[in-house]
Amino acid sequence: MVSLDELMSASSIDELLADPIGKYFVDPTFVFWYPERAFKGFSLWGRPSAGDIERLNRLNDAVLTPHGGRHVSLVDLQGLEGADPAAFASMAAYLSARWQPFRELVLRQALVRPPGFAGAVVSGFYEVLKPSFPVAVFDGIGEALAWLGFGDREALVGRVIGLREQAGEAAGVLGSLRRLLCASPCRPALAEAARALHLSERSLQRHLRRAGTTFQAEVNAARVRVAQGRMLTGDDSLTAIALDVGCASAQHFSAMFRKATGQSPSEWRARARGAPRRAAPRSAAA
Template sequence: MDWSGDLEYFLEAPIGKYITGPSWLFAYPTAKFSALVFWGRLSGESLEGTLNIHPRVHSGASRPHVALLDARRVEHVDEGGFAIGVNYVRTHRESLSSSISQLAIVHSGGMLGSVAAGFFRLIGAPYQAEVFTDPVEALRWIALDDPQGTLAALDALYTSTTGTTELLRDLRAHLEKNLDDASLAGATRALGISERSLQRRLAESGTSFQKEVVGARVRMAGRALVESSKPLSQIAFDVGCASVQHFSTMFRKVTGMTPMQWRKRGT
């Protein structure tokens, strides 16, 4: 697919193209399928650009067509970001209902999964919508001919847009599941790569193993702060920090906020 840096050009001829924002990309791989991919922390500011993707973008596509909303990499949605989604669907309900027949929503589970599942229950879906944690299953539900190939293509767009390689994505997923034993040896065994090769490829991506361990701890802690009422001492222990002081210092260094400021902002 070709990247389009011009919104008007994309709206007029979107098939085979994609457009990007600070935390999202919108793609039209074929006339029968469109995809909206989100990542990171979604706020009203970061999602403002999506308001410019008027439903007329679907005029050159099959009517109706099927669509995917991929939120697997979303870390948080604030009130402003949620409001933009609600207002967009409410404003363009009639046009969306005639343009899209099925929408598959993919999320990573937890509190964000509840938000995704409850979104259309709150406002009423203008088309048939289902929620999944498995992206391939989601693409099969909308009856795409090659769900695995489609997913690989969308993941490649995400990688090129954000600079996140497949290796880095796999390492981050491994670390988030194994923070109690976040060792270089354990990571290389899981990824099937030598320690030297992993360190070299991380350096090529502008990071290091230690930076990725800290990033995984902060991401998991950030989710726990928003999605649970656990005390800081428990969260610090869960993400592998020796003390609350160590945890708080690390968290603030990475996010610019104390853990309690993060919790307050996210609730």
């Protein structure tokens, strides 16, 4: 049985994707682990954005690589406080696009729901979406792992989930930076952002390294998040949205968006606009 000491911490999403088995990745909003071929999982907390979900789903694609195989998975959402509508739309679009591969590869998935209203929303989301693999909902990690047939991994999973504390300080800075960039995505500058956050440029860059990201990556992610919000709620042309979020051209915007989401802006808009109606948190909880 694998122990935490035997797992390797991936410094980036790309590093984990290159050779995922036996590694984990800590993000400010989630921890993803892939200790062995037959078992993987993640823990998600706070109020993730669509960009957070898209980063997480890049890691979920690890099971679709040559390294992947038939497996069970644990989804720990105990610390989830809520999510914006674009995050639900992003997850729905992702699962819809990969329906067939997951049906072939995922033997079963255990979902550990958060308490209260957030738990009702998550349960309703899964019921409406109807994933292509067997899913069972639990209130605790132990019973979820027992149902998966990996009850002896409870100590390992508990320690991996505990790694989210490492992201604490960096997560606070990253959250503040993301709010700043989303408020003004057009002409961001590292020096200006550092001043607004009452940090030196070097300190800001150090926090970003700890969070496994860069300033330019956060600028691009903010532009994508703002664009997604515009695409979900309005009918502006993609060219107008591209220029408004600070991209030099529609072509530049399309390339940036596809790199972040795996879809073109028009594809994402078409899928995401239908997703909230199928899996809207409000109706799911009713």
